[in-house]
Amino acid sequence: MELGMSRGGSLASLPEPHLASKRSRRGAGDGSTRVIDDPWDWNAWQALLGEVTSRPFAQGVADYERFLDIYPTYAKGWKLYAEHAARTSSESGREAVQDYTKAQAHQLDDSVKPVTIYERALVYCKTNVELWKSFLSYLKKYGSREAIMKAFDQAVSNCGLEPSSHGIWNDYISFISKGHGGRGPEDQVTRDLLRKVYQRAVKSPIQNLETFWREYEEFENKGSNPDFAKGILAELAPLNKSARAEFRSRKYRRDGLVLNSVAFPPRGKPKEEEQSKLWKKYILGEASNPHELEASELSKRVIYAHELSLVCLYRYPDAWIEASMYFKEIEKLEEAEDVLHRGINAVPTSPLLHFALVNLLELQSRKEEARTCFENLIQKSPSPLVYIEYMRFCRRAEGVAAARKVFARARKDQHSCTYQVFVAAARLEYHVNKLPKIARNIYELGETRFSRASFSPAPSRERIVWNSYCSA
Structure with a gap:
């Protein structure tokens, strides 16, 4: 099972969350009507989901999809959706993950099959x-042993550092113990698999580590080589002890964090701003390496902390940028780029995310892709800042003529070309191209377009710069 990008999660067509209609705030109307009035009306969505779960699955697909397009990191919503699909699958008598009845095949595409x-x-x-847990439970009913094993491995790789993941680790061990390829727990292949999973579990900062350690000791001591068991247990005991300490201290480092908060865009609410600060504090705490972990283990903790934060801060551009910066810091440029693409999917009109991606692409001399990034942003959300940064990029990457073409294009955009664009273009000519006469011409062109009064609110340092242009 490969976890590819899904549809949904884009803010491109949604109003700002603070623009709730009076109807939505009063709670008038049914859930379906209220979420049309205000897609960010959380109470209305909860009421609508309550209705949808009791309908036939095919009738609820559109509402599930609408909800998850707005709140794609709300795991409970996905769980309701998948389990509803699974119930329908079971009631229709399907016994394999891929099988669908002909009656539903024409109504539902592959994207709404339970496993998908x-x-x-x-x-x-x-x-x-x-x-x-829900996915693994589904696979145990309908999936092959190979698919279940693969899913277990992905599960512990993705959430195995979560303190409450001990149940998944325990189920993984139990599933392997039932035999591999039809053989019993004493088979060498099975023992090797169990050893591998046990050793990962006892080093992870999860609940019930003492129980896992006792079970692992018993497992090794039952083997045919006492000396090997003694040596490997002595080697892993300090790591298990460290994991227990890490589990206890992480609990305090997470104090105050709301791990299951709904991912709204920034709304300026004090509690949301406080959560954003707490996430940053938590990530810095993990990165400080309080347990003196090796570099590879430390990076797993920090990456996991970032991933946890992005579930709650999904609509916050700075959270994506900080995660990307960490990957860049540990020299994982591919992962840094992937995070920025995910961020742009979450906040498609964010200039900061696009600028961060451009910088990363520029670092790798991928100039055409960087230019495409700017073009996409101008199509989605043109602004003075976008044109200014685009001009600067073109000057760095392609030269004087390319930057001037962007300035000429910006001047044709009546809505996004403000006096600041003229200021930036003139500064490029004056400071970078060393052409004060052209800089002065741009200033005069700006005065003609906006009148002198439009330039008067500019900061004093900009007025000084303009005076230097005029006297050049």
């Missing part, structure tokens, strides 16, 4: 323990 819904969900909610 889970896969789509785990793109956005891969750290959510309850969602993984």
Whole structure:
């Protein structure tokens, strides 16, 4: 099972969350009507989901999809959707993940089959323990042993550092113990698999580590080589002890964090701003390496902390940028780029995310892709800042003529070309191209377009610069 990008999660066509209609705030009307009035009306969505779960599945698909397009990191919503699809699948008598009745095949495409819904969900909610449990439960009923083993491995890789993931670790061990390829727990292949999973579990900062350690000790001591058991247990005991300490201290580092908060865009609410600060504090705490972990283990903790934060801060551009910067810091440029693409999917009109992606692409001399990034942003959300940064990029990457073409294009955009664009173009000519006469011409052109009064509110340092242009 590969977790590819799913549809949904774009803000492109949604109003700002603070523009709630009076109807929505009063709670008037049914859920379906209220969410049309205000897509960010959380109470209305909860009422609508309550209705949808009791309908026939095919009648609820459109509402599930609308909800998850706005709240793609809300794991409970995905879980309701997938389990509803699974119930329908079971009631229709299907006994394999891929099978669908002809009656529904013409109504529902592959994207709403149970297993596909889970896969789509785990793109956005891969750290959510309850969602993984639901998916594994589904696979145990309908999937092959190979598919279940693969899903277990993905589950512990993605959420195995979560303190509450001990149940998944325990189920993984139990599933292997039932035999591999039809053989019993004493088979060497099975023992090797169990050893591998036990050793990962006892080093992870999860609940019930003492129980896992006792079981692992018993497992090794039952083997045919006492000396090997003694040596490997002595080697892993300090790591288990460290994991227990890490589990206890992480609980305090998370104090105050709301791990299952709904991912609204920034609304300026004090509690939301406080959560944003707490997430940054938590990530810095993990990065400080309080338990003196090796570099590879430390990076897993920090990446996991970022992924947890992005579930709650999905609509916050700075959260994506900080995650990308960490990947860049540990020299994982491919992952840094992937995070920025995910961020742009979440906040498609964010200039900051596009600028961060351009910088990363420029660092790798991928100039055409960087230019495409600017072009996409201008199509979605043109602004003075976008044109200014585009001019600067073109000057760096392609030279004087390319930057001037962007300035000429900006001047034709009546809505987005403000006096600041003229200021930036003139500064490029004056400071970078060393052409004060052209800089002065741009200033005069700006005065003609906006009148002198339009330039008077500019900061004093800009007026000084203009005076220097005029006297050049």
